[in-house]
Amino acid sequence: MAKISSKRSLISRLKDKLPIVVISFFSVILFIAIYFKGGDSQVLNTIITGGMWALLAVGLALVFGVMNIPHFAHGESFMIGAYVAYFTFTPMQEYLYTHPSEFLSMMAPLGAIFAAGIAGAILGVLIEKLIFSPLRRRTKKDWIMNAFLLTVGISFVLSNGTNLVLGPNFRGISRYWDVQAVQIGEAYMSFDRLAAFAISMILIGLLWFFLRYTRVGRAIRAVSQDETGAMLVGINLNFIQTLTFSLATAMASISGASLLFLFQAYPTVGGTPLYYAWYVVMMAGLGNVAGAIIGGFIVALLQTATQLFVAVSWTTVLPTAVMILVLLIAPSGLFGSEVKGVQEQ
Amino acid sequence: MLELNNINAGYDFLQVLWDVSFHIDEGEMVALIGPNGAGKSTSLRTIAGLITPISGEVLFHNKVINNELAHMISRMGISYISEKLNLFTGMSVQENLLLGAYAIRDRDVQLETLAYIFSLFPRLEERKDQLAGTMSGGERKMLAIARGMMSKPQLMLVDEPSLGLQPNLTSDVFSALRQLRDRGVTVLIVEQNVNATLSFTDRAYVLEQGKIVMEGPSKEIKANKHVRNAYLGI
Numbered sequence: 001m002a003k004i005s006s007k008r009s010l011i012s013r014l015k016d017k018l019p020i021v022v023i024s025f026f027s028v029i030l031f032i033a034i035y036f037k038g039g040d041s042q043v044l045n046t047i048i049t050g051g052m053w054a055l056l057a058v059g060l061a062l063v064f065g066v067m068n069i070p071h072f073a074h075g076e077s078f079m080i081g082a083y084v085a086y087f088t089f090t091p092m093q094e095y096l097y098t099h100p101s102e103f104l105s106m107m108a109p110l111g112a113i114f115a116a117g118i119a120g121a122i123l124g125v126l127i128e129k130l131i132f133s134p135l136r137r138r139t140k141k142d143w144i145m146n147a148f149l150l151t152v153g154i155s156f157v158l159s160n161g162t163n164l165v166l167g168p169n170f171r172g173i174s175r176y177w178d179v180q181a182v183q184i185g186e187a188y189m190s191f192d193r194l195a196a197f198a199i200s201m202i203l204i205g206l207l208w209f210f211l212r213y214t215r216v217g218r219a220i221r222a223v224s225q226d227e228t229g230a231m232l233v234g235i236n237l238n239f240i241q242t243l244t245f246s247l248a249t250a251m252a253s254i255s256g257a258s259l260l261f262l263f264q265a266y267p268t269v270g271g272t273p274l275y276y277a278w279y280v281v282m283m284a285g286l287g288n289v290a291g292a293i294i295g296g297f298i299v300a301l302l303q304t305a306t307q308l309f310v311a312v313s314w315t316t317v318l319p320t321a322v323m324i325l326v327l328l329i330a331p332s333g334l335f336g337s338e339v340k341g342v343q344e345q
Numbered sequence: 346m347l348e349l350n351n352i353n354a355g356y357d358f359l360q361v362l363w364d365v366s367f368h369i370d371e372g373e374m375v376a377l378i379g380p381n382g383a384g385k386s387t388s389l390r391t392i393a394g395l396i397t398p399i400s401g402e403v404l405f406h407n408k409v410i411n412n413e414l415a416h417m418i419s420r421m422g423i424s425y426i427s428e429k430l431n432l433f434t435g436m437s438v439q440e441n442l443l444l445g446a447y448a449i450r451d452r453d454v455q456l457e458t459l460a461y462i463f464s465l466f467p468r469l470e471e472r473k474d475q476l477a478g479t480m481s482g483g484e485r486k487m488l489a490i491a492r493g494m495m496s497k498p499q500l501m502l503v504d505e506p507s508l509g510l511q512p513n514l515t516s517d518v519f520s521a522l523r524q525l526r527d528r529g530v531t532v533l534i535v536e537q538n539v540n541a542t543l544s545f546t547d548r549a550y551v552l553e554q555g556k557i558v559m560e561g562p563s564k565e566i567k568a569n570k571h572v573r574n575a576y577l578g579i
Contacts, residue, residue: 222447225435231395232393232493
């Protein structure tokens with residue numbers, strides 16, 4: 001008897017892990033193929049793009065996991081971050097033309113990105129307190145649908161509001177750091193790209209540490225697993241929800257700011273990053289922060305592979321197709337079942 | 346210590362509790378018994394702040410608490426162990442316990458309480474790195490009670506501690522609760538396992554169709570003819 005049951009559980013366990021096994025197998029093959037076709041530069045490109053998507057997707061996963069909001073205004077946080085960085089960096093740059101300083105020109109970009117993070121955090125608190133908090137008090141049913149529609153509304157208001165105030169012009173910079181490209185292997189990478197990657201990795205690492213080992217971080221995870229249980233142990237839901245939303249918005253703003261050299265600031269710049277972040281989150285499993293990190297790299301891998309082996313214009317098609325395939329096999333995403341534990345209740 | 350005065354409460358349009366009043370004194374172990382759907386859990390949820398009563402008041406240490414949010418009530422020293430347990434199933438046993446002490450900011454006090462809990466439930470220490478969701482029913486119930494104790498509550502509300510447990514585990518859970526009372530924690534138990542509950546508690550209230558129909562020392566309730574007929578099947 002015992003033997004039969006253990007055998008069955010082994011098979012069902014393998015079945016649960018099957019999508020992960022298949023995906024990691026194909027990922028390794030793709031990675032090797034990219035290396036042989038594109039060389040070091042394409043491999044680096046994949047990793048750096050992956051870091052970008054991961055940072056955005058982590059915010060989405062966090063907001064969905066803790067607050068049950070399918071956040072479709074995440075791209076607008078990216079856009080606001082890009083604008084804030086532009087409007088803080090260009091004056092600093094002008095000042096540095098007249099007063100050259102080695103140290104300040106290294107620090108100015110960091111200052112601009114930091115300012116974007118602060119602005120994002122404030123924007124997050126405002127949106128949460130003014131829009132979602134009242135909605136939460138009034139909604140009893142259909143919260144997810146209501147919240148989803150609201151985020152779409154917020155997205156329209158923010159991008160069109162920006163269009164109204166600042167106009168549809170593109171505002172960009174050619175680069176943050178006036179330094180030579182760095183050689184890695186046979187490839188040359190601009191310092192800006194490496195810095196953007198480093199920033200996203202540091203932020204993800206900090207977030208990971210925060211969620212894992214601090215009292216408030218643990219409370220955030222607790223709320224995502226059981227809201228009632230969280231209240232019963234004395235966790236203030238409103239505080240945790242505002243904090244989470246503000247963190248996610250700040251992270252999106254920071255990635256918008258640190259990628260200003262790549263994505264110029266204009267009212268609808270958030271669209272592309274938003275869609276990619278959603279590919280990642282849907283494929284990895286909604287609300288799964290760790291899955292979002294891995295998913296970010298998988299999507300980047302698919303993108304680079306498509307660009308290399310198919311055509312650049314197919315870049316969005318293939319990741320979407322793979323996402324649909326994954327959802328057909330594993331409806332809750334690659335890592336979907338692991339978030340909430342083995343058994344519910 | 347805790348007093349409910351003429352509480353009317355329910356869910357949306359369905360009223361469950363009708364003019365319910367009872368009180369618990371410091372250091373007592375009180376049972377609330379009654380059939381399914383009588384409003385036992387609703388009473389506990391009202392005290393814990395998960396439901397706001399339609400009318401009436403809940404007093405804790407002579408302070409009105411029925412308008413406070415659930416997390417504030419928990420921080421005042423009332424710990425509610427719900428029927429569903431509401432564990433954080435994707436987290437380890439230790440993390441669940443540390444979250445139980447969320448309101449205590451002092452890390453040393455947290456660890457001290459954790460050590461005490463582990464001495465009380467050695468089983469939980471053996472499994473401290475296991476995910477809460479992968480444990481057996483009895484262990485989960487134990488974990489829920491232990492998590493409720495981590496906040497050093499003055500009053501514990503325990504909903505159906507014996508539900509779904511095999512008999513020897515039931516008595517384990519009851520003796521854990523008993524130990525709690527011996528340490529000066531006041532306990533209110535809601536149970537369907539009437540016989541065992543009445544032999545463990547000091548006083549009892551009988552709740553039927555949302556109204557308190559009987560109250561008294563557990564021994565007297567146990568000897569009562571109506572209770573013997575309806576609940577004990579004797």
